Amino acid sequence: MNSHQESRCENCIIRELNALKTLKKQELMAISNSKETRTIKKGDPIFKEGEKLNGVFCVRDGVSKLSKLSENGKDQIVKIAAKGEVMGQRSLIAEEAANLSAVALNDMQLCFIPKENFTESLSKNPEFIQALLKNMARELKLADDVIVNMAQKTVNQRLAGILLYLEKHCGTDAEGYLSLILSRNDIADVVGTATELCIRSLAKFKKDGLIETKGKRIKINDRNALNQLWEGV
Amino acid sequence: MNSHQESRCENCIIRELNALKTLKKQELMAISNSKETRTIKKGDPIFKEGEKLNGVFCVRDGVSKLSKLSENGKDQIVKIAAKGEVMGQRSLIAEEAANLSAVALNDMQLCFIPKENFTESLSKNPEFIQALLKNMARELKLADDVIVNMAQKTVNQRLAGILLYLEKHCGTDAEGYLSLILSRNDIADVVGTATELCIRSLAKFKKDGLIETKGKRIKINDRNALNQLWEGV
DNA sequence: TAAAAAATATGACTTTTGTCAGGTATGCTT
DNA sequence: AAGCATACCTGACAAAAGTCATATTTTTTA
Numbered sequence: 001m002n003s004h005q006e007s008r009c010e011n012c013i014i015r016e017l018n019a020l021k022t023l024k025k026q027e028l029m030a031i032s033n034s035k036e037t038r039t040i041k042k043g044d045p046i047f048k049e050g051e052k053l054n055g056v057f058c059v060r061d062g063v064s065k066l067s068k069l070s071e072n073g074k075d076q077i078v079k080i081a082a083k084g085e086v087m088g089q090r091s092l093i094a095e096e097a098a099n100l101s102a103v104a105l106n107d108m109q110l111c112f113i114p115k116e117n118f119t120e121s122l123s124k125n126p127e128f129i130q131a132l133l134k135n136m137a138r139e140l141k142l143a144d145d146v147i148v149n150m151a152q153k154t155v156n157q158r159l160a161g162i163l164l165y166l167e168k169h170c171g172t173d174a175e176g177y178l179s180l181i182l183s184r185n186d187i188a189d190v191v192g193t194a195t196e197l198c199i200r201s202l203a204k205f206k207k208d209g210l211i212e213t214k215g216k217r218i219k220i221n222d223r224n225a226l227n228q229l230w231e232g233v
Numbered sequence: 234m235n236s237h238q239e240s241r242c243e244n245c246i247i248r249e250l251n252a253l254k255t256l257k258k259q260e261l262m263a264i265s266n267s268k269e270t271r272t273i274k275k276g277d278p279i280f281k282e283g284e285k286l287n288g289v290f291c292v293r294d295g296v297s298k299l300s301k302l303s304e305n306g307k308d309q310i311v312k313i314a315a316k317g318e319v320m321g322q323r324s325l326i327a328e329e330a331a332n333l334s335a336v337a338l339n340d341m342q343l344c345f346i347p348k349e350n351f352t353e354s355l356s357k358n359p360e361f362i363q364a365l366l367k368n369m370a371r372e373l374k375l376a377d378d379v380i381v382n383m384a385q386k387t388v389n390q391r392l393a394g395i396l397l398y399l400e401k402h403c404g405t406d407a408e409g410y411l412s413l414i415l416s417r418n419d420i421a422d423v424v425g426t427a428t429e430l431c432i433r434s435l436a437k438f439k440k441d442g443l444i445e446t447k448g449k450r451i452k453i454n455d456r457n458a459l460n461q462l463w464e465g466v
Numbered sequence: 467t468a469a470a471a472a473a474t475a476t477g478a479c480t481t482t483t484g485t486c487a488g489g490t491a492t493g494c495t496t
Numbered sequence: 497a498a499g500c501a502t503a504c505c506t507g508a509c510a511a512a513a514g515t516c517a518t519a520t521t522t523t524t525t526a
Contacts, residue, residue, distance in 0.1 A: 068377065070385035071465045078377050094370035099377055122363075129362050130355075136369035137327035143376035144301065144311050144332055150383035151425025152303035155513070184474065192384025194514055199475060215522075216473090232304045388483070417504065427484055432505060448492080449503090 008032045012111075014060050017084025019131035027121050036112040046102035046110065047088065053098055055114040056088040062108030063170060063180055066100040067189060077190040078146075080105070080180075082169055090139075092118055093132065105180065150192060153232070158191045159201050160229040163211065167220055177217040184216075241265045245344075247293050250317025252364035253346075260354050269345040279335035279343065280321065286331055288347040289321040295341030296403060296413055299333040300422060310423040311379075313338070313413075315402055323372075325351055326365065338413060383425060386465070391424045392434050393462040396444065400453055410450040417449075 009028040015021045023031070040046060040062070047053060049068055059081055066079040066087065078100055081087050091098045092115060121128045149158060163178070170180035182190075188198035202218070205211045210226050212219040220226060242261040248254045256264070273279060273295070280286055282301055292314055299312040299320065311333055314320050324331045325348060354361045382391060396411070403413035415423075421431035435451070438444045443459050445452040453459060 068381045070381050072385050074385055076381040076384045078380050090370045090373055093366055094374060095367075096371075096374065099374045126359060126362070129359070129366060133326055133362060133366045133369065134328075136366060136373060137323050138329075140323055140369060140373050140376060141327060141329065141332045143373060143380060146380050147311050147376060147383055148301045148303050148309040150380055151309045152305050152307055195473090196475080196515080197513060203475080428503090429485080429505080430483065436505080 007037060009035065009111075014058060014084055014111075018058070018086050019089075019128060019135050020058065020086065022125065022127040022131045023121060024125065027117070027125065030120075031113055031117045034114050034117055038110045038112055040104045040108040040110060042104055042106045042108075044104050046104060046108075047098050049098050049101045051098050053088045053091050053115070055112050056086050056092060056118055057102070058086050058111040058113065059083050060109040060111055063105045064102050064108060065105050065186065065189075066102050068100050075189050076192055077186065078143075080165075080169070080190070089118070089132065090136070093122070093136070105182065105186070153230075155191055155193045155197055156201050156204075157230055157232060158193075159187070159198065159205075160210075160226045162187065162190050163205075163218065163220060164223070164226055164230060167223075172219075175219070177214065177219045181216050240270060242268065242344075247291060247317055247344075251291070251319050252322075252361060252368050253291065253319065255358065255360040255364045256354060257358065260350070260358065263353075264346055264350045267347050267350055271343045271345055273337045273341040273343060275337055275339045275341075277337050279337065279341075280331050282331050282334045284331050286321045286324050286348070288345050289319050289325060289351055290335070291319050291344040291346060292316050293342040293344055296338045297335050297341060298338050298419065298422075299335050301333050308422050309425055310419065311376075313398075313402070313423070322351070322365065323369070326355070326369070338415065338419070386463075388424060388426045388430055389434050389437075390463055390465060391426075392420070392431065392438075393443075393459045395420065395423050396438075396451065396453060397456070397459055397463060400456075405452075408452070410447065410452045414449050 009015065009020075009023075009032045010025060015023070037060070038057075046057060046064060061083060063083075064081045064087065065077045066081060067075045067077040069075055081102070087102050088098065122132070149161065153161070166178050166180055166182075170178065173179050184199050184202070185195045187202075188195045191198060202211070202213065205226075206213055208225075210220070210222045210229075212221055242248065242253075242256075242265045243258060248256070270293070271290075279290060279297060294316060296316075297314045297320065298310045299314060300308045300310040303309055314335070320335050321331065355365070382394065386394070399411050399413055399415075403411065406412050417432050417435070418428045420435075421428045424431060435444065435446065438459075439446055441458075443453070443455045443462075445454055
């Protein structure tokens with residue numbers, strides 16, 4: 001399979017979305033021969049916090065949550081990784097075990113790139129390092145912003161924020177519903193609140209005409225109002 | 234002054250604490266000639282969020298807060314930078330304006346290293362890039378952990394956490410009081426709560442014998458209990 | 467398809483957090 | 497040293513968030 005044209009890294013367009021786009025033909029050929037394409041089912045774990053990773057995972061399709069178990073027994077979702085994102089690279093770079101757990105939010109296709117290939121490029125390809133560095137720097141800014149929002153915004157504001165985020169980053173289906181269907185519990189874990197509170201807030205958003213729901217599915221009706229709520233106007 | 238032995242980067246030991254330790258003699262000589270040593274008084278701003286930085290600031294002495302103004306009008310302190318930390322490098326790497334504002338928490342001595350020197354080394358010195366990359370990766374882990382704590386811990390827990398953090402990272406004086414003296418308002422801005430609540434919680438900690446206070450100054454009496462509170466036992 | 471399990475939903479209540487108003491202490495300026 | 501500004505502190509109340517119990521609906525599985 002790996003020898004087939006489409007599964008060769010040289011021809012992969014997902015790469016364009018991340019630091020892997022800086023890899024040279026030679027590096028790509030090496031990776032093509034050692035990489036592994038994995039199919040992951042919704043709900044399946046990809047790696048767990050504390051685990052030593054022996055490679056990175058490039059998301060070809062689907063979406064994963066990256067979460068950490070807090071000492072109070074609750075899971076906090078720190079990041080949602082969609083197509084094109086590389087999971088595990090932070091841990092490899094820092095030479096640490098994984099700090100977060102990755103679980104598939106829907107059926108996924110991943111490319112597993114072995115540590116050896118990753119570190120080889122990391123030590124030899126300056127363009128790759130530069131791209132990684134820039135990527136990390138941008139991630140760090142996003143994380144700092146999340147800290148501010150977690151500390152200063154209310155549950156309603158943060159919930160409005162993630163609905164807008166999901167629409168922007170994961171898109172909507174033909175009927176206008178958010179493509180990524182999360183459980184109420186997962187939404188609560190992103191917001192950092194209890195499931196009940198999340199459900200209640202969604203019910204209020206619905207009553208106020210900001211959103212529509214149909215089972216788990218959510219449609220944004222009043223983007224403007226949600227945005228104003230998020231910004232605290 | 235710059236030609237004096239002690240002010241030459243080649244002889245600087247602060248460098249050992251960060252990525253600048255990887256710089257070569259030639260690079261250090263160039264920086265020595267263009268760098269600027271700045272004395273900043275307590276409360277003075279170093280840079281503001283949104284500002285385009287034309288260099289990085291290496292903390293020689295003193296402590297700075299890095300904060301961001303939330304849309305609700307409150308400042309959130311995202312990081313406390315002590316001796317050896319380099320401020321502004323994230324912005325230069327990402328080629329973005331500063332995301333945070335830096336203000337001195339006590340009298341400081343900073344080395345300002347111009348952007349040109351920084352980016353020169355960034356493009357030519359692989360060891361420097363590697364060190365920066367590792368640094369960013371570690372910072373990102375810390376930020377992710379703060380996100381989890383902000384989302385999942387109570388005000389009391391977070392307050393206990395920062396007291397322990399201040400003791401560990403900024404030390405104590407001869408009498409055992411925390412060396413870094415913050416206003417109640419600044420402590421509240423780290424915790425992400427209102428000043429009144431911060432004061433109340435400190436009063437409770439005092440009543441329970443966890444800490445002692447003398448004006449602004451705080452002494453940790455029961456490290457163990459604070460730690461258990463932090464961990465939520 | 468029926469039963470079981472899981473997820474969603476709602477009500478009642480508690481705890482935590484935030485806010486406002488006012489008081490006291492502290493330090494700085496003139 | 498008096499006056500002023502600032503920071504610290506406290507009480508009373510309001511709002512937000514968390515918890516527990518218990519439906520109701522949806523999904524899974526036997």
